[in-house]
Amino acid sequence: MRQLFLSLVAVVIVGLLAANTPVGADAKPWDAKPWIADLEQVRETFSTKYANLEWAVFQREADLPQLFADTEARINRASNDWEARSALERLARKLGDGHVVFDWPRSGGHATAASTPQEQCTALGYDARIRAAPLAANAAGYQALSTPQSDEFPAGVISLGSLRIGVLQIGVFTPQGFPALCQAALRELAIAVDKPCDDACSDRIEAWASNQLTHDLTAQLRALKDAGAVALLVDVAGNGGGSEWAEAVARMVTPIRVRSEEMEFVRGEHWAKSFADDEASLRHFADQASGPDRALLLKLADEAEARRKVALTPCDSAPLWQGTHPKCSWLGQGFYGSGFLASADPSQLRGKPWASLLFSPMEFPYEEGVWSGPLIVLVDRNTGSAASEFAAVLQDNHAAVIMGEPAGAGCGHTNGGTPTTLANSKATLEVPDCARLRADGSNEVMGIQPDVSVAFSAVDGGHLRGVRFMAKLPEAVEWAAGLRK
Numbered sequence: 001m002r003q004l005f006l007s008l009v010a011v012v013i014v015g016l017l018a019a020n021t022p023v024g025a026d027a028k029p030w031d032a033k034p035w036i037a038d039l040e041q042v043r044e045t046f047s048t049k050y051a052n053l054e055w056a057v058f059q060r061e062a063d064l065p066q067l068f069a070d071t072e073a074r075i076n077r078a079s080n081d082w083e084a085r086s087a088l089e090r091l092a093r094k095l096g097d098g099h100v101v102f103d104w105p106r107s108g109g110h111a112t113a114a115s116t117p118q119e120q121c122t123a124l125g126y127d128a129r130i131r132a133a134p135l136a137a138n139a140a141g142y143q144a145l146s147t148p149q150s151d152e153f154p155a156g157v158i159s160l161g162s163l164r165i166g167v168l169q170i171g172v173f174t175p176q177g178f179p180a181l182c183q184a185a186l187r188e189l190a191i192a193v194d195k196p197c198d199d200a201c202s203d204r205i206e207a208w209a210s211n212q213l214t215h216d217l218t219a220q221l222r223a224l225k226d227a228g229a230v231a232l233l234v235d236v237a238g239n240g241g242g243s244e245w246a247e248a249v250a251r252m253v254t255p256i257r258v259r260s261e262e263m264e265f266v267r268g269e270h271w272a273k274s275f276a277d278d279e280a281s282l283r284h285f286a287d288q289a290s291g292p293d294r295a296l297l298l299k300l301a302d303e304a305e306a307r308r309k310v311a312l313t314p315c316d317s318a319p320l321w322q323g324t325h326p327k328c329s330w331l332g333q334g335f336y337g338s339g340f341l342a343s344a345d346p347s348q349l350r351g352k353p354w355a356s357l358l359f360s361p362m363e364f365p366y367e368e369g370v371w372s373g374p375l376i377v378l379v380d381r382n383t384g385s386a387a388s389e390f391a392a393v394l395q396d397n398h399a400a401v402i403m404g405e406p407a408g409a410g411c412g413h414t415n416g417g418t419p420t421t422l423a424n425s426k427a428t429l430e431v432p433d434c435a436r437l438r439a440d441g442s443n444e445v446m447g448i449q450p451d452v453s454v455a456f457s458a459v460d461g462g463h464l465r466g467v468r469f470m471a472k473l474p475e476a477v478e479w480a481a482g483l484r485k
Contacts, residue, residue, distance in 0.1 A: 034424035035075045035084040042088065042429060043068055045420045047317045050431040051266045052097055052410065054330045055443045057320050060096060064321060067094055085425065097445060098384050098409035099432040104425070120193040121182035124202055128179055131171030132238030136378055138466025139473070142167065147223050149216040152178055157227055160474055166229025168220060173242025173249065173386040175209035185209050207363075210245055214364045217252065221370045231374040231477055237404060241385025241412065247338045248361040250390050254399040255369030257345070260338035261392060261436040261444065263411070264331035267311050270418045270433055271332070275308035278340075278357070285354040297354065300340050307332060337389055337411075337436050374480035375400040378469070379448055380456055384409030389436060391448045396439035401483060403452040403469075403476040410445025411436045452476040 046053060046064070056062045074087035085104065092100045114120035134154050136142070145155040154169045175181055185208040186193060191201060224232065234253060250258060265271040282301035286294050315328035336342040339360040346368060349355040355362040377391045377400045388408030394400035411434040420429045436444040454472045456465055 030078070030080055032076050032078060032084065035078070035081075035087075036072060038422040038424045038427070039068065039072055039075060039088070041420060041422050042091070045429055045431060047321070048268065049266055049270075049418045049420070049433060050100075051264070051331060051433055051435045052099075052431075052443065052445050053317060053320055054325070055435070055445055056095060056097065057323060058325075059443070059446055062095060067091060081425070085427075088427070097432070099412045099430065101430045103428040103430065105427065114193050117183040117186045117193050118179070120186060120191075120197065121179045124176075124182065124197060124205065126176050126179035126182040128177060130174075130240065131177040132169075132236075132240070132382070133171070133462075134169040134235055135237040135380065135462075135465055136167045136233060136235040136469055137169065138462045139470040140466065141470075142466075145220075145223060145227060147220060149220040149223070151180070152213065152216050153220045155220050155224055157224070157229060158233075158470075158473070160477060163230055163477065164228045165473070165477060166224035166227065166232045167235060168224060168232060169235040170217075170239060170249070170387075172239055173246040173390065175206055175213055175245075177242075178209060178213065181209035181212050184212070210243075210363070211365055213245070214248065214252075214366050217249065218367060218370050221252065225371070229373075231376065231480055232371050233376040233378055233403075233473075233476075234400075235378045236383050236387045236390060237378050237380040238382045239384075239387035240382065241387050241389075241409070243386060244338075244360040245364060246386040246390040247393070248364040248366040250393045250399075251346075251361055251368050252366050252370045253375055254394065254397075255372040256397055256399045257343055257368065258393055258397040258399055259343045260336040261389070261396070261438060262342075263334035263336055264435040264437065265307075265311065265334045265414075266418070266433045267314055267332055268418070269312075270415070271334075272308050272311035274415055275304045275311060279304040279308065281357055282354070285357070288353075293352070300358070303335075303340075307334060331435055334434070337393070374477070374483065376476045376480050377402050379404040379407040379450065381405055381407055381458075383407035383448070385412050388444060388448050392436070392438055392444050395448065395451070398483060401452060401476050401480040402448060402450045403472065404450050404454050405456050406447045406449055408444060408447040410443060451479060 057064065071087050071091045075084045078084045078087065088102055092102060114123050137154060137156060139158055142156050142158050145157065156167050158165045158167060171177060182205055185205040189204055189208060191197065232253065247260060279301045282297050282304060286297035286301065289297055310332040315326055315330050317326065317330065319326045339358055341359045344359045346362060349359060349362050377394055379391050379402060383391065384407065391402055395402050410432065412432050413430060414434055417430055418433045422429060438444055452472055452475050454468050456468055
């Protein structure tokens with residue numbers, strides 16, 4: 001349906017703003033007013049663009065007026081730009097939504113032309129450092145699996161008595177975490193590294209890398225079966241998210257035909273344009289189709305048009321700032337995390353030119369149920385965005401046991417999001433423009449509650465995390481085995 005690039009949950013801080021010049025005969029005193037104006041822009045952004053505003057008031061129980069008043073007071077007490085910036089960062093931390101991000105202007109340096117595949121891929125944002133380090137691999141008795149795919153998806157086996165538990169780590173759900181695949185795509189697609197790579201070029205590289213990731217994950221899952229694994233643990237601890245590829249992967253690790261979460265959207269031009277574009281594409285494909293396919297495409301086009309009208313109908317957020325619900329629905333009802341369809345048989349869609357428009361997993365050459373045995377998903381407090389989507393879909397469909405600690409950051413930014421550039425500091429404020437709803441109707445941003453809790457500590461080293469994980473693994477395996485009966 002649409003490219004969902006769910007931003008990673010960490011707040012990016014690059015460089016330091018210069019401290020204020022000491023006040024002297026020729027120096028102007030530092031002025032808080034431009035920063036207060038930025039804060040007002042932040043308030044306006046929350047009031048018009050923030051998908052989780054209602055959650056923040058009623059589930060998070062954040063006192064937003066007080067939070068903004070405190071931030072304003074801190075800015076007024078500040079003596080330089082750094083302190084004012086810190087006040088805005090504190091606001092985001094206090095809110096506790098990993099998709100509310102201030103991205104500050106970079107200082108110094110200019111991009112240089114790429115001359116090698118590595119430089120080109122770096123310029124396109126490919127960086128292995130966004131992948132999380134494995135957690136389960138720290139467990140005593142873990143035996144690493146050595147395959148051509150192990151650099152991308154570290155895997156191994158842990159023995160519990162006579163049972164062999166397969167362990168597969170996914171460090172991030174986006175090809176941007178795998179620069180070697182980007183470099184391979186440059187070779188395979190014969191893309192020159194010394195010429196600019198525009199959006200179409202970048203999309204070709206990403207599509208090639210995503211397809212290769214899907215093939216490599218399939219091979220690694222089969223290698224674990226060949227190694228005698230009778231249950232599978234997918235380690236997404238520390239995985240900050242990624243893209244819609246997570247929806248395809250969820251369907252690869254279970255034979256259950258899972259149903260994706262419902263989506264809600266922020267009213268406004270951003271989603272109105274998205275629905276208008278989808279409607280136009282659906283009607284275009286309907287003109288080339290016949291029979292049931294044509295009827296389905298036209299039906300969905302009508303539904304997209306109805307949602308476009310909702311997106312263009314504003315809902316005043318003022319009551320939310322006063323702690324009451326507005327008379328209208330703050331968010332509009334969209335489709336699903338997987339597109340227009342919550343679930344589908346890929347064999348019935350494969351080969352149709354509109355397949356990925358209706359069902360986003362069809363963007364990738366995935367197979368359902370590559371793994372068909374008991375399944376465990378390991379999460380921690382740093383599992384977010386598309387990784388929490390992955391865990392939520394499997395948990396809601398009773399396809400996996402979730403092990404670890406509460407995790408998740410909910411839906412993020414669609415089609416580039418709705419960024420706001422603050423007039424004074426030039427920081428870019430990103431807020432989520434969508435929400436995903438769990439099977440019980442709750443907003444996924446509330447977090448994934450594990451079925452089997454592991455008491456990880458923020459100060460644990462890798463060894464201790466492995467010890468804590470291993471102590472609860474037998475319970476998780478027993479639960480997962482029972483889930484499949």
